[in-house]
């Protein structure tokens with residue numbers, strides 16, 4: 001069989017409780033395919049998340065699953081003592097062969113999680129309390145993984161947050177111009193080139209390696225429907241060795257602006273200071289236990305750098321013909337690049353004030 005991976009066939013390979021009643025696409029990720037599976041168990045519905053791992057992006061899906069298995073077990077052990085512990089860590093569902101993933105006849109890799117009920121993710125944050133919650137949860141995630149026993153986790157995507165290498169890839173995409181789009185992105189290319197000098201600043205700062213999430217989009221934390229509290233950090237494919245500031249930076253990118261990542265009205269894109277303040281306070285409440293002075297110094301900068309980095313990734317993918325991120329309209333990756341660059345400008349305008357705030361809180 002060719003075409004789309006067969007999610008129904010994959011679902012039959014997991015130890016779900018009862019018969020599969022329904023299976024539907026879920027979420028809006030740019031890389032993997034996610035399905036919500038509803039089963040009938042003893043008369044009551046039980047839900048699961050089923051995911052197909054994109055092997056063009058994750059070249060070694062088994063390495064991804066080995067990381068996820070170790071990380072979820074470690075987080076679950078620490079959550080066990082907390083109130084509502086069962087909802088505070090993702091739980092993998094075993095496949096019928098006893099492993100925590102399934103490889104189908106086409107060589108595609110699948111995994112399933114228990115669905116965390118009465119909580120949800122949001123594309124944009126609408127209050128500073130939400131920003132605080134997300135940042136505290138991602139900081140807590142780093143803190144809990146600091147005690148993960150060796151060996152070192154696999155690097156599921158090498159050089160994932162190596163901004164200088166991302167910049168080289170952009171220059172290569174410009175030179176190749178395979179989709180004939182360079183002429184349509186002149187301003188964005190210039191914007192990127194005038195900021196090349198900042199790309200190495202985090203890597204060159206001698207910051208400590210930690211275990212980091214690396215994809216701390218606001219929609220990768222589930223907030224409780226009733227209390228609004230962050231319940232669980234999700235989307236663990238890129239958990240690997242990294243810098244703490246990759247995570248803080250991506251929170252700034254995805255939480256401080258009220259606009260969607262692909263907003264076309266650029267005047268709506270802006271770094272809202274109260275959201276940044278909530279991120280700093282929330283992150284330090286947990287990560288404050290281990291962050292060094294040098295890491296604190298770069299908190300505001302990391303927001304600018306990671307926003308810039310994702311911007312150049314969207315731009316390179318646009319120029320390369322949209323082969324990496326899923327797109328849903330013409331020029332989608334260029335629109336995404338433009339919002340990132342607008343946000344970089346907004347951060348540049350407020351960077352000094354952001355640094356002063358960090359110093360007053362963390363200094």
Ligand code: ADP
Pocket residue numbers: 026027028029030031032033034049090113114115116117120121219220222234235236
């Ligand atoms: P992607 O890599 O495509 O972003 P995610 O792992 O973030 O995939 O899942 C996509 C969406 O599915 C999430 O934003 C969240 O709303 C939902 N989701 C994922 N895992 C769970 C879970 N265990 N319980 C409840 N919802 C989940």
Ligand code: GN1
Pocket residue numbers: 028029030031032057215217235238261310
């Ligand atoms: C991708 O899979 P998703 O949508 O959570 C990407 C991230 C980007 C993000 C931009 C493996 O994340 O690095 O920051 O899109 N994931 C990968 O929205 O490349």
Ligand code: MG
Pocket residue numbers: 029219220235
């Ligand atoms: Mg996600």
